[in-house]
Amino acid sequence: MSHPRLFAVIPAAGVGRRMGGECPKQYLSLAGAPLLHHAVLALLSFTPPRIERVAVALHLADERAGELPILEDPRVLRVSGGAERADSVLSGLHALQEFAQDEDWVLVHDAARPCLPQADLERLVARVLERGEGAILAQPVVDTLKQSDGAGRVLATVDRRQYWRAQTPQMFRLGELRGALEAALAAGEPVTDEASAMERAGFPVQLVEGSAANLKVTVPGDLPLAAFYLDARLQGQKRCE
Ligand SMILES: Nc1ccn([C@@H]2O[C@H](COP(=O)(O)OP(=O)(O)OP(=O)(O)O)[C@@H](O)[C@H]2O)c(=O)n1
């Protein structure tokens, strides 16, 4: 069997509205480096299989992108992001077409998730390559879930055993994902993750349990927790040196 080829896209062109502040959150520094650096490093460090190219979707006009040495890595492709996250992902997929085939696998990972543990990434890639079906990292819901009536009161309590919180990376075949995203966007459907476009197109999506460390840095309160996880990883790496 031919060796499966693996590529990646990192959407990193957001403005970080919910974080506030002047600087888009992907350039905020935690554990000595910007969030974007940690996210790119997690993918460049992964093997086997080695990720052959990582397309990073940026606000190319943002001079801060030029200040990240990791974006000079020969495997990194800088592409211009789009108005929405899905547009940025598509921009990355189109750039990868120069290097990848439609049947190759692609991981899409948020720059806003800097703490991705290698063990989670290994688990996701192993499951996809073992079963030949796309998958996402996700966490089962552990709190009781309430449905809102839209006016600040509980409408219903739902069975939380059926609900998971999607994370990234999300891993699919490049051509299938490109087609599903293009179809969803053409239909004007809201696409907040790659899996929703694949579900809409009728593809199966496996759920692979991820860890709480793989949080999405969204609001200011997320920063100290992300710093804790990154510091813990660095301390662990020092103990192994
Ligand atoms: N047009 C966009 C919007 C978002 N993203 C990226 O998608 C990831 C997840 O999005 P989110 O957490 O929503 O980031 P922002 O859109 O920057 O945050 P906000 O919604 O608060 O503005 C981030 O890495 C962000 O940079 C992107 O590449 N292009």
Ligand SMILES: C[C@](O)(CO)[C@H](O)COP(=O)(O)O
């Ligand atoms: C892709 C994602 O991280 C999965 O939970 C999430 O949908 C991103 O949403 P955002 O509003 O773009 O942060």
